[in-house]
Amino acid sequence: MTANICVKVQSEAFAMDDGYENTLHQRTDVGAVVSFTGLVRDFNETPEVIGLTLEHYPGMTERTLMQIGEQAWQRWSLQAVRIIHRVGYLGPGDPIVRVLVASAHRRDAFNACDFIMDYLKTQAPFWKKEHSHQGAYWVKERHPDQQDAARWESLVDGPSH
Amino acid sequence: MQLTHLNTHGEANMVDVGDKRETRREAVASGRIMMQPETLQLLSDGALPKGDVLATARIAGIQAAKRTHELIPLCHALALSKVAIDFEVDHVEGCIKVSALCKLNGRTGVEMEALTAVSVACLTLYDMCKAVDKEMRIEAVQLESKRGGVRGDYQREPAPIVTGEGSAGEVSLGVRCVSPCVRVKFLAELRERVGQSDVAINLDQLPSRDVAGLKAALAQLDTRFGVLSDQRTLCAINQVMANDTSRVTDEDEVAFFPPVTGG
Structure with a gap:
């Protein structure tokens, strides 16, 4: 089966359940859908985040997300992969990223969704600038994110914690 | 160009602004205080002995702007309509960047107020952190922009990295690109x-x-x-x-x- 992967990088808002109906439309072979939606928190490096600006590297971003989707596709038995990521200015509570994975069985969908988020956070060229009452600053990379992504390197199916 | 704070005899002179028209005035000043990475980290973590450093420095800057006329001899007392102080914690350069915005509907510029606010905010940052770092350095206190008034608007130009275009075979900056x-x-x-x-x-x-x-x-x-x-x-x-x-x-x-x- 050709890889059913769709990647979108956009400044427009998207819904919490984006891609759900569209992916399942007139399909009865899907046994499991796992999705992850990441939201803007009102606290992070400072206690009161009033918004953030997301910058990316157009072209490389889409290509990287597609490659991450393809890696997941090769690794697990999947039926659909959707990755959507916002750029530009976002306020607290706004959905920022959404990954949806459909497969015949839940374990593949859980693992693939987890994998895609881990790789997205450490490889896709996005940068967050947080705005707070103390001023604006660029968010620093987090070591735990690197560790999360590294879990997948030595594993065939999924990580053990 | 004449210095307005000197009279024809070269003596200090407070300018009579009574006949000037009231206009919207605005000025932005900036500066920075360099410090050790460890100090910056303590500050970010809120772990310095004197408490919330940035909040204190912000209040100090606002107060200072309002009292500029008490510090600078020939400045007028102004009823500022707005003072805002912003901080940017820069872990890579190892500094806190301070900027101050002052606004006024009035007859005189507010750049001295903005510069005073930045200076005193920086001094307060120094005071709040000096227990752990005595090497701190306040620098680059400068006017960024001003609007309103008879002399027109001012905007500081960012320092160019290289001036002009290189000649053939030289480095050229910007979009022009001569192969290879x-x-x-x-x-x-x-x-x-x-x-x-x-x-x-x-x-x-x-x-x-x-x-x-x-x-x-x-x-x-x-x-x-x-x-x-x-x-x-x-x-x-x-x-x-x-x-x-x-x-x-x-x-x-x-x-x-x-x-x-x-x-």
């Missing part, structure tokens, strides 16, 4: 640090035709490009991740950027 050359992009925090987003550089300028050579050639151009040698700085050639030994060829697009933080 590479286009270099700086993204996110790195773009702000370097002060521009795009540079074109002739391949003949590179001591070696790889990323390390490109970094060396850029560093030769301007010290600001020294940040490219930082271990955190990542690189992509034609949108594919690369490293110092990756080859650079004619017409390549080379991007430098900090570690990614999406998701």
Whole structure:
């Protein structure tokens, strides 16, 4: 089966359940859908985040997300992969990223969704600038994110914690 | 150009602004205080003995703006309509950048108020942190912009990295690119640090035709490009991740950027 992967990088808002109906439309072979939606928190490096600006590297971003989707596709038995990521200015509570994975069985969908988020956070060229009452600053990379992504390197199916 | 605070005898003179028309005045000043990375970390963690450093410095800056006339001999007392102080904690440069905005509907400029606010905010930062760091340095206190008044608006120009275009076979900056050359992009925090987003550089300028050579050639151009040698700085050639030994060829697009933080 050709890889059913769709990647979108956009400044427009998207819904919490984006891609759900569209992916399942007139399909009865899907046994499991796992999705992850990441939201803007009102606290992070400072206690009161009033918004953030997301910058990316157009072209490389889409290509990287597609490659991450393809890696997941090769690794697990999947039926659909959707990755959507916002750029530009976002306020607290706004959905920022959404990954949806459909497969015949839940374990593949859980693992693939987890994998895609881990790789997205450490490889896709996005940068967050947080705005707070103390001023604006660029968010620093987090070591735990690197560790999360590294879990997948030595594993065939999924990580053990 | 005449100095307004001196009269015809060269004596100090407070300008009579009674006949001037009231206009909207605005000024932005900036400055920074350099400190040890450890001090900056303690400050970010809220672990300094005197408590919330930035909140205290902000209040100090606002108060100082309002009292500028008490400090600077020939300044008028002004009923400022707005004072805002902003801080940017810069872990890479090891400093806190301070900026102050002052506004007024009145007959005299507010740049002294903005400059005083930045100065006193910096002094307060020093006072709040001096228990753990005595090496701190206050620097680059300057006017960024002002609006309103008879002399018109002012906007500080960012210092150019290289002035003008290079002659044939030389380095040229900006979008123009004479073959063989590479286009270099700086993204996110790195773009702000370097002060521009795009540079074109002739391949003949590179001591070696790889990323390390490109970094060396850029560093030769301007010290600001020294940040490219930082271990955190990542690189992509034609949108594919690369490293110092990756080859650079004619017409390549080379991007430098900090570690990614999406998701």
